[in-house]
Amino acid sequence: MEPVNKPFRTGPLTVNTIMLLVIAALVPGTVIHIYLTGWGGLANLLVAAAAAMLFEYIVCVLRNKPVRETMGDHSALLTGLLIGLCLPPLVNLWIPIIAAAIAILLAKHIYGGLGNNIFNPAMVGYAAVLVSFPRDLSLWPTLPQSFDFGIIQTINIIANGGLVEYTHWDSLTGATTLDTARTSTGTAGQHITIGLERWTNIAFLCGGAVLLRLRLINWHIPVSLLATLSLCALIEQAINPNAAGLSVHLLAGATMLGAFFIATDPVSAAAGNTGRLIYGAGIGLLIWLIRTFGGYPDAVAFAVLLMNCTVPVLDYLEPWRWRK
Amino acid sequence: MNTRATKSIRSYQARVDRALRPATPITTRELPPTLQYRIAPGSRHNIVVNTDEHVHTGQTLVAAIADGPASIHAGSSGTITCKQTDSEGHTTIEIATDGYDSRRFKQAIGDKFRSMSSVQLQQLFHHNGLVGLGGACFPVAGKIAALESKPASVLLVNAVECDPAILCDRALLLEQASAAIRGIGIAAHACNAQKVIIAIKNDEPAIHTAVQNALEKNPVENSSICKVAADYPVGYERYLFASASEIPVPENTHPTALGLISFNVATCIAIAQLIDRGEPLFSRVTTVHKPTTGAIQNLHIRFGTPLNHLVQGSDTTLQSVAYSGLITENLPSRRTATISPASNCVILNPEATTQNDCIRCGLCADVCPASLQPQQLLTHSEPLDAKQLARHQLDRCIECGCCDTVCPSGIPLTRTFQQAMQAIHQQTLQIQAAERAKQRFAARQNRLERQSAESQAKLARKQAALTQRTKQSTPSADPRKQLLESALRRRSKKPKTDNTPPPP
Numbered sequence: 096m097e098p099v100n101k102p103f104r105t106g107p108l109t110v111n112t113i114m115l116l117v118i119a120a121l122v123p124g125t126v127i128h129i130y131l132t133g134w135g136g137l138a139n140l141l142v143a144a145a146a147a148m149l150f151e152y153i154v155c156v157l158r159n160k161p162v163r164e165t166m167g168d169h170s171a172l173l174t175g176l177l178i179g180l181c182l183p184p185l186v187n188l189w190i191p192i193i194a195a196a197i198a199i200l201l202a203k204h205i206y207g208g209l210g211n212n213i214f215n216p217a218m219v220g221y222a223a224v225l226v227s228f229p230r231d232l233s234l235w236p237t238l239p240q241s242f243d244f245g246i247i248q249t250i251n252i253i254a255n256g257g258l259v260e261y262t263h264w265d266s267l268t269g270a271t272t273l274d275t276a277r278t279s280t281g282t283a284g285q286h287i288t289i290g291l292e293r294w295t296n297i298a299f300l301c302g303g304a305v306l307l308r309l310r311l312i313n314w315h316i317p318v319s320l321l322a323t324l325s326l327c328a329l330i331e332q333a334i335n336p337n338a339a340g341l342s343v344h345l346l347a348g349a350t351m352l353g354a355f356f357i358a359t360d361p362v363s364a365a366a367g368n369t370g371r372l373i374y375g376a377g378i379g380l381l382i383w384l385i386r387t388f389g390g391y392p393d394a395v396a397f398a399v400l401l402m403n404c405t406v407p408v409l410d411y412l413e414p415w416r417w418r419k
Numbered sequence: 420m421n422t423r424a425t426k427s428i429r430s431y432q433a434r435v436d437r438a439l440r441p442a443t444p445i446t447t448r449e450l451p452p453t454l455q456y457r458i459a460p461g462s463r464h465n466i467v468v469n470t471d472e473h474v475h476t477g478q479t480l481v482a483a484i485a486d487g488p489a490s491i492h493a494g495s496s497g498t499i500t501c502k503q504t505d506s507e508g509h510t511t512i513e514i515a516t517d518g519y520d521s522r523r524f525k526q527a528i529g530d531k532f533r534s535m536s537s538v539q540l541q542q543l544f545h546h547n548g549l550v551g552l553g554g555a556c557f558p559v560a561g562k563i564a565a566l567e568s569k570p571a572s573v574l575l576v577n578a579v580e581c582d583p584a585i586l587c588d589r590a591l592l593l594e595q596a597s598a599a600i601r602g603i604g605i606a607a608h609a610c611n612a613q614k615v616i617i618a619i620k621n622d623e624p625a626i627h628t629a630v631q632n633a634l635e636k637n638p639v640e641n642s643s644i645c646k647v648a649a650d651y652p653v654g655y656e657r658y659l660f661a662s663a664s665e666i667p668v669p670e671n672t673h674p675t676a677l678g679l680i681s682f683n684v685a686t687c688i689a690i691a692q693l694i695d696r697g698e699p700l701f702s703r704v705t706t707v708h709k710p711t712t713g714a715i716q717n718l719h720i721r722f723g724t725p726l727n728h729l730v731q732g733s734d735t736t737l738q739s740v741a742y743s744g745l746i747t748e749n750l751p752s753r754r755t756a757t758i759s760p761a762s763n764c765v766i767l768n769p770e771a772t773t774q775n776d777c778i779r780c781g782l783c784a785d786v787c788p789a790s791l792q793p794q795q796l797l798t799h800s801e802p803l804d805a806k807q808l809a810r811h812q813l814d815r816c817i818e819c820g821c822c823d824t825v826c827p828s829g830i831p832l833t834r835t836f837q838q839a840m841q842a843i844h845q846q847t848l849q850i851q852a853a854e855r856a857k858q859r860f861a862a863r864q865n866r867l868e869r870q871s872a873e874s875q876a877k878l879a880r881k882q883a884a885l886t887q888r889t890k891q892s893t894p895s896a897d898p899r900k901q902l903l904e905s906a907l908r909r910r911s912k913k914p915k916t917d918n919t920p921p922p923p
Contacts, residue, residue, distance in 0.1 A: 108827045109828075113778075113827055209776060310785075361781060
């Protein structure tokens with residue numbers, strides 16, 4: 096489209112501001128994430144963000160787009176950060192880079208760039224490496240001190256193939272809460288406790304609350320997502336008292352990050368309010384289904400990607416009229 | 420309307436307001452060398468002047484048509500230099516001004532208007548070019564006539580300029596409040612209004628004082644001042660009735676059908692000028708912004724002034740122009756841009772901005788006062804999908820421009836919708852034309868068939884009559900035929916002789 100003349104167009108928000116505010120809301124959760132994962136987690140964030148921005152730059156040049164304006168929207172930085180937050184610490188250096196490449200090149204720019212992608216780019220990148228490197232991505236620390244290596248050692252590990260190559264440290268890794276919950280379902284008397292990741296989740300919840308307060312995201316998606324997930328978890332627990340309970344489903348894994356920062360990505364989510372409610376509920380249901388019956392410990396990425404597929408139909412529901 | 424959306428628009432508005440609020444008195448601009456009046460194609464009009472004719476200021480150029488457009492009057496004395504119709508069907512009348520501005524108005528009516536009936540006043544308004552100056556240019560007489568069936572229960576005077584860039588009504592109220600009140604009194608008489616509400620913004624104490632003082636000096640029966648919150652787009656007629664008169668106007672119902680009528684302040688002042696000075700409507704006050712120099716002026720300008728004339732003096736040339744205000748916008752083509760009764764605000768060479776793809780954030784849906792889904796409308800506008808646009812009720816868009824203001828990607832949504840509506844209108848016209856052509860063709864086909872059937876039937880009847888006649892008459896009945904036959908018989912019996920001369 097041709098550039099337009101707009102008298103004094105200084106609307107309250109620009110895409111750039113929105114992205115920066117979302118990144119700011121991510122900060123508390125990210126800080127706790129780094130505290131829990133040490134230098135390894137920080138390295139993931141830095142590598143993924145830098146790679147995402149580099150690929151964005153390359154694509155801008157290839158597509159003859161104004162670099163300053165396209166890069167200026169900070170969406171690539173946000174994508175990189177989300178990928179970094181999903182990955183376990185001390186993975187092979189190439190894994191965040193591959194994830195960022197798939198996110199920016201395949202999921203975003205192949206479809207025409209920001210605004211035209213049907214799938215959430217960060218989740219496409221993460222899902223691609225999750226199915227490609229299942230063993231690398233299953234090594235999570237059990238305690239903050241578990242991977243308490245120095246910078247030099249961390250760089251050494253990630254540059255030499257990641258923790259997966261250092262089998263003698265296997266003893267330090269363990270299953271995540273959700274992993275335990277999945278494998279132990281049905282074992283009588285076993286009490287599942289949520290690891291320290293509950294603090295990450297609580298921090299993301301706070302960040303999400305700020306986004307809601309600023310009305311940068313609408314309440315429909317997170318509320319319907321969390322409500323559906325809670326309902327499913329409560330029903331499950333009523334049938335089987337040993338199942339992972341409400342608190343596990345809400346405060347373990349990437350639930351809060353998914354509910355407030357990933358599912359609410361406006362580009363790939365449903366646009367109307369009715370559509371948003373159904374979209375959120377669908378993600379909540381899929382998260383519970385995959386966690387309970389699926390082969391992966393966490394399910395946010397797959398749930399979001401599956402519901403992304405339904406968005407065109409959900410958009411078609413609008414305008415929904417409750418009263419004819 | 421969503422409260423947060425209102426807030427976001429309001430904070431934006433307050434920011435712009437602070438920047439623009441400085442008092443801007445009404446100034447008069449020297450006359451331009453030419454005035455151009457363009458008449459849109461397809462409209463009925465009756466031009467009453469000829470080329471090279473000399474006209475006086477206020478002389479009728481185009482006569483009013485009953486139930487149609489109001490008359491158009493010369494903005495200055497001068498000579499009609501051209502009167503032509505271009506390829507698009509626009510008829511242009513151009514006056515070369517002579518600089519004297521010699522006026523010849525009809526006699527002022529003054530207080531005699533009280534003895535005039537509503538119909539007489541409507542006639543007077545219609546033949547003096549009175550149209551609404553709020554932006555829609557609807558003929559004043561037509562509006563009152565629409566009320567005719569019942570007396571107006573409420574006359575609403577719209578002094579709520581909610582678009583922050585438009586300052587002309589504000590300046591008019593501050594400087595000419597008594598004329599406005601006088602006009603309101605006349606308008607109330609013309610509509611037989613039982614109640615008069617003057618709606619003003621609640622954050623303008625100076626205007627309130629000015630209007631109140633004028634009302635005390637020259638009271639209007641059953642009138643009251645109503646302050647409304649200055650939330651955009653409260654000045655939209657339908658919303659203003661809801662907030663000022665507390666009478667909700669349902670969708671698909673025109674306010675006049677409920678006995679509600681509204682006039683802009685500038686229109687009321689024009690009515691007062693007509694009654695008290697006999698002056699027909701040929702000029703208005705327009706807010707002119709020049710973002711390149713930051714200048715804001717309220718100019719008293721004649722209709723038909725080319726916008727190029729307004730740029731003169733500043734060293735830039737006219738590159739682009741936006742009518743209306745900050746939030747509403749309307750981009751006319753540069754070549755033909757002139758001041759019209761609708762131009763309440765003109766922004767010369769507005770700043771250019773870039774535009775990105777829609778990120779579907781939904782802010783536009785939150786601010787839409789008509790509760791539409793602008794982003795869905797945008798998706799279906801390019802490429803145009805008339806069926807989906809109808810499903811999403813594009814026709815309910817009031818073109819307020821709120822969505823443009825909040826869009827983080829800087830997409831000109833309202834303009835896209837205007838274009839889509841135009842395209843749909845064109846399509847409908849084409850379909851109608853095709854339908855008419857089809858009907859015409861079918862009618863022709865029918866007619867041809869009927870004619871050929873008729874002529875065949877006629878032929879058959881004739882033949883039948885002929886055979887009837889030949890059967891009835893015996894072969895020997897006709898003496899001439901007998902003679903002919905006998906002659907032929909004789910000739911065939913005759914031996915053939917060679918009368919040709921032998922070759923030499």
